[in-house]
Amino acid sequence: xxxFDKLKxxxxxxxxxxxxxxxxxxxxxxxxxDDFFENLEEILIMADVGMKATDAIIxxxxxxxxxxxxxxxxxxxxxxxxxxxxxxxxxxxxYDFADQKAVVLVVGVNGVGKTTSIGKLAxxxxxxxxxxxxxAADTFRAGAIExxxxxxxxxxxxxxxxxxxxxxxxxxxxAIDIYNSRNADILICDTAGRLHNKKNLMEELSKINRILxxxxxxxxxxxxxxxxxxTGQNAISQVREFVSVCRPTGIILTKMDGSAKGGIVIAISxxxxxxxxxxxxxxxxxxxxxxxxxxxxxxxxxxxxx
Amino acid sequence: xxxxxxxxxxxxxxxxLRGKAKLDAEDVHTAMxxxxxxxxxxxxxxxxxxxxxxxxxxxxxxAEVFESLSPGxxxxxxxxxxxxxxxxxxxxxxxxxxxxxxxxxxxxGLQGAGKTTTAAKLGGIYKSKGRRxxxxxxxxxxPAAIDQLKTNGEKLGVEVFSxxxxxxxxEIAKSAYDKAVSDKYSILIIDTAGRLHIDENMMxxxxxIKAAVNVDYTLLxxxxxxxxxxxxxxxxxxxxxxxxxxxxxxxxxxxxxxxALSIRAVTGKPIYFAGMGEKLTDLQVFYPDRMASRIxxxxxxxxxxxxxxxxxxxxxxxxxxxxxxxxxxxxxxxxTQMEQMKKMGGISGILSMLPGMKGFDADxxxxxxxxxxxxxxxxxxxxxxxxxxxxxxxxxxxxxxxxGTDIADVNRMVKQFEQMQKFMKQMNGMKKHGxxxxxxxxxxxxxxxxF
Ligand SMILES: Nc1nc2c(ncn2[C@@H]2O[C@H](COP(=O)(O)OP(=O)(O)OP(=O)(O)O)[C@@H](O)[C@H]2O)c(=O)[nH]1
Ligand SMILES: [Mg+2]
Numbered sequence: 001x002x003x004f005d006k007l008k009x010x011x012x013x014x015x016x017x018x019x020x021x022x023x024x025x026x027x028x029x030x031x032x033x034d035d036f037f038e039n040l041e042e043i044l045i046m047a048d049v050g051m052k053a054t055d056a057i058i059x060x061x062x063x064x065x066x067x068x069x070x071x072x073x074x075x076x077x078x079x080x081x082x083x084x085x086x087x088x089x090x091x092x093x094x095y096d097f098a099d100q101k102a103v104v105l106v107v108g109v110n111g112v113g114k115t116t117s118i119g120k121l122a123x124x125x126x127x128x129x130x131x132x133x134x135x136a137a138d139t140f141r142a143g144a145i146e147x148x149x150x151x152x153x154x155x156x157x158x159x160x161x162x163x164x165x166x167x168x169x170x171x172x173x174x175a176i177d178i179y180n181s182r183n184a185d186i187l188i189c190d191t192a193g194r195l196h197n198k199k200n201l202m203e204e205l206s207k208i209n210r211i212l213x214x215x216x217x218x219x220x221x222x223x224x225x226x227x228x229x230x231t232g233q234n235a236i237s238q239v240r241e242f243v244s245v246c247r248p249t250g251i252i253l254t255k256m257d258g259s260a261k262g263g264i265v266i267a268i269s270x271x272x273x274x275x276x277x278x279x280x281x282x283x284x285x286x287x288x289x290x291x292x293x294x295x296x297x298x299x300x301x302x303x304x305x306x
Numbered sequence: 307x308x309x310x311x312x313x314x315x316x317x318x319x320x321x322x323l324r325g326k327a328k329l330d331a332e333d334v335h336t337a338m339x340x341x342x343x344x345x346x347x348x349x350x351x352x353x354x355x356x357x358x359x360x361x362x363x364x365x366x367x368x369a370e371v372f373e374s375l376s377p378g379x380x381x382x383x384x385x386x387x388x389x390x391x392x393x394x395x396x397x398x399x400x401x402x403x404x405x406x407x408x409x410x411x412x413x414x415g416l417q418g419a420g421k422t423t424t425a426a427k428l429g430g431i432y433k434s435k436g437r438r439x440x441x442x443x444x445x446x447x448x449p450a451a452i453d454q455l456k457t458n459g460e461k462l463g464v465e466v467f468s469x470x471x472x473x474x475x476x477e478i479a480k481s482a483y484d485k486a487v488s489d490k491y492s493i494l495i496i497d498t499a500g501r502l503h504i505d506e507n508m509m510x511x512x513x514x515i516k517a518a519v520n521v522d523y524t525l526l527x528x529x530x531x532x533x534x535x536x537x538x539x540x541x542x543x544x545x546x547x548x549x550x551x552x553x554x555x556x557x558x559x560x561x562x563x564x565x566a567l568s569i570r571a572v573t574g575k576p577i578y579f580a581g582m583g584e585k586l587t588d589l590q591v592f593y594p595d596r597m598a599s600r601i602x603x604x605x606x607x608x609x610x611x612x613x614x615x616x617x618x619x620x621x622x623x624x625x626x627x628x629x630x631x632x633x634x635x636x637x638x639x640x641x642t643q644m645e646q647m648k649k650m651g652g653i654s655g656i657l658s659m660l661p662g663m664k665g666f667d668a669d670x671x672x673x674x675x676x677x678x679x680x681x682x683x684x685x686x687x688x689x690x691x692x693x694x695x696x697x698x699x700x701x702x703x704x705x706x707x708x709x710g711t712d713i714a715d716v717n718r719m720v721k722q723f724e725q726m727q728k729f730m731k732q733m734n735g736m737k738k739h740g741x742x743x744x745x746x747x748x749x750x751x752x753x754x755x756x757f
Contacts, residue, residue, distance in 0.1 A: 046352050048533040049482065051343060095621025109557060110584070119449075142461075142582070143454025150449035164457070185641065195559040228418060232349030232533025234561035257371070258502045260535035283447070 015195045029073045032065055036073060046159030047263030053270050057084065084266055085293040090275030094250065095290065100220045103187040103212055105177070107205060107246060108226035109238055110193030113254035113280055115144065118188050119151030120280070120288035126155045130185040136161035137168040137191040137208065146232055148190050151227055154285065168192070173175060187216075196241030207243040213284050223248045225274070229262035231253045239268055243251075253291065254280030268270050329377055334366045341602070348562030348601045351537040354571045354710070362388050386598055393567060393594035398576035400523060400551070402493065408486045410494045410519055414543060415510055415527035417500030419553035420581055421449060424527055425497040426458035426590035429577070432493050440491040443468035444475035444515070445499035455497050475499070476514045476533035483519040496521070496687065504543035512547045515592035523550045523577065528569050530557045536565035542571040549573050552651055554592065555581030564601050624666050634685075636726040637691040641683045643726065644676055677709060682719050685709040696725065 029036040037058055040203035057080070064079055066072065097104065105119070106114045115138070122132050132288040134152045136159070138144035145161045160175040172189055179187040191208065194201035211222060222283050225248035227235050241247055256279045265276050276291040338359050345355045362385055365533055371380045373728075403409045411428065413421040422445065429439040441459050452468050459466035467482040478749045479496050486494040496515065500506035516524065526549045528536060543549050552573065557580045570577055577592040581664035626639045683691065685708030690696050702716045 042352060045346060050537070051346050109531070109559070111420060113418060138658045141454070142457035143452075145449040146450035146453045147448070195556065197558075197560040208484075214328050214614055228529075228531075229530070230416065230533060230535050230539075232561075232565070233347060234349070234531040234559065237560055255502075257539050258416070258535070260533065289640065 009258055026281045028204060032070060032076055032297050034075055036076075037062065039152060044263065047261035048232050048267075049263035050236070050267040053267035055264075056270060056283045057266075064116055067273045079100065081294075081297045082147070085297045088266060088269045088293045088296075089275055090250070090291060090293070093275050094251060094275055097220050098125060098130070098186070101185060102220040102222060103189070103216050104222045104224060105191065105209060105212060106226060106252075107188045107191050107193050107242055107248065110141075112193065112228040112231075114193065114226045115136075115147050115151065115190050116283060117224070117252050117254060117278070117280055117288060118148065119154065120285055121278075122137065122150050122157045122164045122188060124154035124288065126157065131159040132183070132200040133175060133179045133182070133184045134159050135189040137171045137175075137186065139164055139168050140192040141169060144190070144192065157188075158184060167276060168204065169207055172211050173215070176212070179216075187219075190198045196238045198242040201243045202241060205242075224250050224252050224277070226252045226254060227264070229264075229270075229279075230254050230260040231264060232257060233264070233267075235264040236267060236271065239272055239274065243272060243274070248274050250275055250277035252276075252278045252280060252288075257281040257287070313578065315349065328367050329369050329371060329380060332366050333538045334363050334378045334381060335537075337365050337378050338366075338385075341381070341385050344565060344603055345601065348564035348603060349531075349536075349568075350564035350601065351531050351534050351568040351571075354424065354537065354568050357571075358388070358392070358567075361548045366465075386602060388686075389567065389598035389602060390595045393570055393597055394576050395594055397591045397593055398551070398578050399579055401483045401589075402432075402437070405492050406490070408483070408494050409410070410486075410496065410521045411523045411525060412496040412512070412515060412529055413498055414524055414547060414549070415500060416502065416529070416539060417448075419500060419527045419529045421527045422454050423443075423458065423554055423584070423586075424499050424555060424581055424589065425495050426455060426462060426464070427581070427586050429459065429495055430586055431462040431589060432463040433462065437492045439464050439493045439495065440482060440486045440489075441466045441711070442479055442494060442496045444482075444496050446471040446473070446475055446477045446478070451497075456559065459588060475511055477516050479519045481608070481702065494519075503539050503546070508541075511547045516590050523549075524548055525551050526569070526573070526575075527553045527554050527555060528565055530554050530563040530565060530581075531559060534563040536568040537572050540569040544573050544575075549575055552577040553579045553581065557581060558583045558588070562601050562603055563597065566597055567601055636694055636729045637683050637686060637723065639730075640723050641680065641691070642727060644680055645681075660756045665734060678715065679719050679722070681709040682711060682716060694727070720748070 013149050029039070041058055041062075045051065046055060049057070054254065060083060061076060063081055064083075065076060068079075070076055070079065079094065084246055106118050108114050112220075113270075118134065122134060125132050132155065134148055134155075134157045136145045136148045138148070139162065145164060149161065151157075153280055159172060160178050162171050162174070175187060175189065178184075189208070189212070190206060192201075194205065196202065209223070209233070223246050225239065225242050227238065239248070251265065251268070252272055253265055256262055261274050262279075268274070270274075276293075278298075281287045281289060281293050309454050319708070323344060329607065341362075342355055342359050343359070346352065350358075359589075359705055365388065366384045369380070369384060371377050372383065375383065388661050400409075400411075413425050422712045425441060429441050430438050433482070441455055441464055443452040443455045445455075452471065456466045467478075469478045469481065475498065475527055482494060482496065485491075496519075498515070499508070501512075503509065504556050524547060526540065526548055528539065539553075542550070552569055554563065554567075554569075554577055557563060566577060577594075577597075580590050580592040580597075622642045626635075626642055629635055629639050682705055686701075686704045690701060692707075697720060702713055702720070706713050706716045
């Protein structure tokens with residue numbers, strides 16, 4: 001199944017909801033007027049885009065309508081999709097890490113899907129022919145080590161863990177040694193979920209990040225921040241705090257198989273330069289997909305016409 | 307940031323509006339526009355916000371501006387009160403069956419909401435209250451979910467029932483229930499796998515568990531950081547499975563937590579607990595008033611309002627007690643008492659706390675009558691309010707006409723006033739004996755310590 005099919009399948013509900021919204025929007029309005037924009041605003045807010053980003057999008061669209069003399073609601077839709085997907089496009093080298101020696105640190109608040117996403121990534125990398133090491137640096141949450149172990153077994157990855165309650169930095173040190181000695185390709189570190197407003201826990205993360213930088217200077221480093229698509233405006237605060245301790249290089253947007261719209265990434269893209277690289281569309285090993293903004297926007301905004 | 311100075315803007319808007327007696331439509335519209343933005347920024351669902359704003363507007367227009375508050379602050383106060391009301395007014399508690407029967411609680415919710423941790427925390431709470439608790443591990447899907455529950459159970463000294471992952475959750479729940487009954491447990495908490503509300507098979511599974519064992523409480527667990535989708539989630543779980551109560555998790559974060567309002571508005575069910583951290587003791591009773599302040603996020607305005615209220619209350623109460631000492635209880639005092647009592651949930655509430663206060667018929671004045679009485683008193687002249695002895699048939703007629711009531715209503719009100727007067731004199735007598743020293747202090751009338 002291709003990316004778009006999978007995404008479409010995952011987003012069935014999303015698509016019907018939001019596109020119905022937009023379809024009615026564009027169907028009902030024969031002209032581009034205030035009512036039209038008000039309705040558009042409602043749809044964006046309901047998608048968790050947030051007030052600020054929504055305001056910005058609306059005024060940008062109004063400007064374009066004025067400058068380009070756009071009269072048809074349909075054309076506004078096109079312009080909107082074009083504008084937003086341009087804004088959320090990941091950079092060209094977003095996935096290069098998979099073909100290099102790389103270390104991936106996976107971070108995020110509690111329960112967003114870090115461990116599961118790591119499992120899926122490991123599956124994908126194994127299929128890609130890579131030797132993968134998984135490090136269980138979540139030594140805090142009950143069952144976290146066993147959970148990652150299951151994914152290590154599933155994917156055939158090497159697995160590094162110490163006992164529950166041990167120092168996560170020690171696990172990372174050990175994992176680096178094993179990664180080096182076995183000459184593996186990719187090291188992925190799971191971390192405990194932590195709320196971004198907890199100073200100590202964020203400091204712990206910063207320490208792990210520094211260890212990786214120091215001990216693996218010649219290895220490409222990625223930091224993936226996992227965000228739950230169900231999350232509202234707080235995601236912005238999450239990004240801000242994680243940026244300040246470990247500078248994420250990409251976002252994994254999970255749970256896109258639900259009915260949440262994930263519109264918060266639009267708001268995030270207007271404030272931070274961190275591309276969405278993957279989306280999670282389920283709990284199975286194959287349920288991780290590259291993020292394609294055009295298809296993402298289309299799946300969100302277009303009705304299923306095929 | 308668009309909303310950083312919300313409080314400031316809010317105060318600016320209303321700076322030149324001081325001194326008004328009643329909120330007019332324009333004040334309210336201006337204020338509610340800001341409130342709407344604040345609620346949306348707090349992730350309260352768009353539709354819930356719309357309804358809330360509409361209803362609150364209707365209530366606020368024409369409302370009296372509280373003494374020593376600006377019109378804007380008055381609107382915020384009304385908003386806060388409405389939010390608290392929407393959120394359930396007071397903390398709710400699960401009603402358990404007697405010790406010798408099994409109360410069954412089933413956890414439900416999306417993936418990653420915090421069900422497993424919360425299930426264990428709940429077990430800990432009830433264990434510490436002397437109940438025998440059994441946790442049932444019915445998440446057979448997420449890797450190591452059973453390990454997680456077992457580890458937490460062990461830490462708390464709460465037994466965990468599990469049958470591995472090779473057997474259906476419905477069967478596990480059934481066996482756990484049988485064990486709970488035969489081994490005389492008093493609470494069974496069923497942990498279930500996280501699931502999407504649009505996953506029909508998984509929703510059916512919860513229904514099947516409910517059909518197989520007698521679930522007393524299905525508790526929907528929702529992440530406080532949830533955005534607009536919280537409404538859909540709550541709706542679907544309610545419709546498809548049935549929800550008896552709510553738990554909001556991860557409130558130790560910095561989210562405003564508007565989802566709490568959304569799910570409460572959609573389900574109408576009480577929010578029983580608030581998850582406040584990762585430690586197994588971090589589960590607390592949910593307080594609607596705290597949540598309301600958090601969602602509206604105007605901490606400084608709210609504390610300003612509270613301070614103002616406090617002084618108003620204290621000053622007014624001082625006057626009342628003063629009058630009482632001189633045995634002149636006036637209609638103005640009556641009005642003040644009315645306002646205070648309304649805040650405290652009525653006269654019967656107060657009477658129930660006073661020893662030997664049988665002379666006053668509490669049922670004669672119920673909450674709904676307060677407004678009528680108020681409007682009658684407000685139709686009196688200043689002199690009439692200050693001097694009750696002035697009351698005469700012709701004055702009564704004028705008051706009735708002025709307040710849109712009839713003569714019989716006014717007569718009843720006068721009678722109630724006289725009863726109150728007597729009641730107050732009695733209390734004053736007791737006060738002299740030092741029994742009721744705190745009665746008119748802020749303790750009673752702020753309602754904080756006692757309710
Ligand atoms: N529907 C759906 N569920 C997901 C997705 N990704 C993860 N999950 C589920 O979300 C839940 C939490 O996932 P975890 O991977 O344990 O999340 P985590 O971030 O590692 O959690 P902590 O380590 O406890 O902070 C699990 O039940 C996963 O199966 C997704 O894309 N879609
Ligand atoms: Mg994890």
